[in-house]
Amino acid sequence: MSGTPDGNGPSQQHAPQAAAVPGGPADPAAPGTEETTAPAASGADEMPPVPDHIREAARQAPDHWFGLVDPTWSGEGTPPEWAMVGQWRSDLDGEIVEWRDNEEYRPSPKALGWPDPTDPVDAAVQLAATGYGPAEAVTQALATAEVAVFRAPGGGLLCAVAPDDETPIVPVFSSPEHLHAAGRLSFTPIQATDLLDQLPEGHLIYLNASGPVSMTVEPDVLREAVSAAADADGENSWLGDLSGILPTAQEPPAPGGGPTEIPTHDLL
Structure with a gap:
C-alpha cells in the first residue's frame, strides 16, 4: 500500500x-x-x-x-x-x-491541517500515510466496510489510472463525503468481498481519491484481511460448534433386536 x-x-x-x-x-x-x-x-x-x-x-x-x-x-x-x-x-x-x-519530524494529519476522518477506513488511511498508524489497519477496516464505486457503461466497475500514469486502478470511496466530492456519477455501494470478485485483473484499489490523502491497496492483501475477519466472526459467533452440546440421534434398531442406546449430553 x-x-x-x-x-x-x-x-x-x-x-x-x-x-x-x-x-x-x-x-x-x-x-x-x-x-x-x-x-x-x-x-x-x-x-x-x-x-x-x-x-x-x-x-x-x-x-x-x-x-x-x-x-x-x-x-x-x-x-x-x-x-x-x-x-x-x-x-x-x-x-x-x-x-x-526537528528535521526528522513527521507531521500528523492534524498538524497538516487535514479534515477529521469521515469513517474508520479514512482514519486508518490518514494515520498510515503519515506514519502514525500501521498499514494493516487500512485493510482491516476495509475488510468489513461498505464502500462505494463508480459504475462504467455496461455495469462494470469504472477504472482509471493512478497518478503515476501507469498503474490501473479502481477508485473506491469509504464515505459519502469522499464519493460526492469526486463528482456526481453513477455509483453503487459494495462490500469488500464483492469488490474483490468484480475487480479487473491487474488493477489496484484506489481509496478516497478526493480526500486529503489517497492510498492504493493490493487485492491480495485485502483478501487476507477479509479472510481473517471472517475467521474472527466465526470464532466470536454465539452459536459456535453445536456438536458438543446437542444430543446425538438414536441409531435405528439393530436387526432382530431392540433399539441401541446412544449416550447423550444433558442440556442445561
Whole structure:
C-alpha cells in the first residue's frame, strides 16, 4: 500500500501539543555553559509560542532542552524522534531563549491541517500515510466496510489510472463525503468481498481519491484481511460448534433386536 497526499489539500499546520520532554543539559560535559552538544539551531527557526508549563519546567531545569510533541502520538515512554516537532532551550537563568526545529519530524494529519476522518477506513488511511498508524489497519477496516464505486457503461466497475500514469486502478470511496466530492456519477455501494470478485485483473484499489490523502491497496492483501475477519466472526459467533452440546440421534434398531442406546449430553 502507498499513500499519496493530494496536492490541492490543505497544508496549514495546527499547533501541536507541548509536552515537557527534557532533553538533558545543554552541554553534559560542562553544565552551566552556553554551549550545546546538539546541532546548532538554524537562524530561520521561528520560535513557537511557549506554553506556561514549559516555562515552569524551564525554571525548574535551567540549561536544558524541552521537546514539543505532536498530539497524535499517544505511546508510552519517551516519544520517538519523528514525533518531536522541535525543542526549546532554557538558559542558565531558566528562561526559554532558543528553539530548534526537528528535521526528522513527521507531521500528523492534524498538524497538516487535514479534515477529521469521515469513517474508520479514512482514519486508518490518514494515520498510515503519515506514519502514525500501521498499514494493516487500512485493510482491516476495509475488510468489513461498505464502500462505494463508480459504475462504467455496461455495469462494470469504472477504472482509471493512478497518478503515476501507469498503474490501473479502481477508485473506491469509504464515505459519502469522499464519493460526492469526486463528482456526481453513477455509483453503487459494495462490500469488500464483492469488490474483490468484480475487480479487473491487474488493477489496484484506489481509496478516497478526493480526500486529503489517497492510498492504493493490493487485492491480495485485502483478501487476507477479509479472510481473517471472517475467521474472527466465526470464532466470536454465539452459536459456535453445536456438536458438543446437542444430543446425538438414536441409531435405528439393530436387526432382530431392540433399539441401541446412544449416550447423550444433558442440556442445561
